[in-house]
Amino acid sequence: MEEEHSxxxxxxxEQAVAEKEAETQRKIALADAEKRSQVSKIHMEQMLSEKASxxxxxxxxNQMYLAREKSLADADYYKVIKEAEANKLKLTPEFLELKFIQAIANNSKIFFGDKVPNMVLDQRLFGNFLNNAGNRQIPDV
Structure with a gap:
């Protein structure tokens, strides 16, 4: 009877030892799962931080590109405005007459015959220009 009692x-x-071993295995598995979860959380936070950065x-x-393009556009606008102002100051009747005479002078057509076209001898072109050129003073630039 003593033997059966033993x-x-x-x-x-043995059952208590088996339960303790099972509980130890559960605790080890739980600690391992928790460790993996924390590592995964750290990796996720790191990836999110990298994405935000x-x-x-x-x-x-984008802000630098926008500022650079805006600056270039402003510079182009300023250049066009200043060119327009300069052209407006330059477009005087005398300047236009000079350009007209230069355009006529650059004509490469050669006429042969006893009558030269009236356009070249037009009183308006040479007469007025020569008369006015002698009477005018050239402004200082």
Missing amino acids: KVLIAVE AQRQEEID
Whole structure:
């Protein structure tokens, strides 16, 4: 009877040891799962931080590009306005008459015959220009 009692005690002890081993295995598995979860969380936070940093860098690049393009557009606008103002000051009747005479002088047509076209001898072109040129003073630039 003592032998059976010993067997029962041994069986109870073995069962307790098995339960303790199972509980230890559960705790180890739980700790391992928790560790993997924390590592995964850290990796996810790192990826999100990298994405946010890349997004901020892209926003800065976009702002720099926008500022550069706006500056170039403003410079082009200023240049066009100043050229228009300069052309407006330059377009005097005397300047236009000079350009007209130069255009006529650059005509490469050669006429042969006893009558030269009236256009070349037009009183308006040469007469007025020569008369006015002698009477005018050239302004200082």
